Amino acid sequence: MTTPPYNTVTWFQVGSDKPEQIKKFYGELFGWSFRPYGSDDEGYDVIHYPGSEAPSGGIAHTPDSAANHATFFVMVEDVAATVAAAEALGGKVLNPPETAPDGLVSADLLDASGNHFGVFSPAPSA
Numbered sequence: 001m002t003t004p005p006y007n008t009v010t011w012f013q014v015g016s017d018k019p020e021q022i023k024k025f026y027g028e029l030f031g032w033s034f035r036p037y038g039s040d041d042e043g044y045d046v047i048h049y050p051g052s053e054a055p056s057g058g059i060a061h062t063p064d065s066a067a068n069h070a071t072f073f074v075m076v077e078d079v080a081a082t083v084a085a086a087e088a089l090g091g092k093v094l095n096p097p098e099t100a101p102d103g104l105v106s107a108d109l110l111d112a113s114g115n116h117f118g119v120f121s122p123a124p125s126a
Helices: 019-030 079-088
Strands: 008-016 033-037 044-047 057-062 069-075 091-100 105-112 115-123
Touching: 008 019, 008 115, 019 033, 019 044, 019 057, 079 091, 079 105, 079 115
Parallel strands: 008 057, 069 115
Antiparallel strands: 008 069, 033 044, 044 057, 091 105, 105 115
């Protein structure tokens, strides 16, 4: 499996308060398959395209329809630098850079038109 280039959309997330319904919809429409990520109570499923080795996105289980969303994520080399550049270009920070226990760093932003997107740097290779 090859690593995608930086500054490309490499992950997406669909949030739904009806995750089983949305999995059925996308599964039948595009042939996607799903498996739970982590424990069953984490409320997240990863998405595999037909024939793919690695997941390409996720389904977040939201508490109600007000939190439903579809968001894309761009893989970058430096999340903090990207956040600063986005702000300089008129973007807004929704969630500042945060480091997950495995080392993945991510942030949520709004572009200059108010569209939500995310950036991340992958966890270091083991």
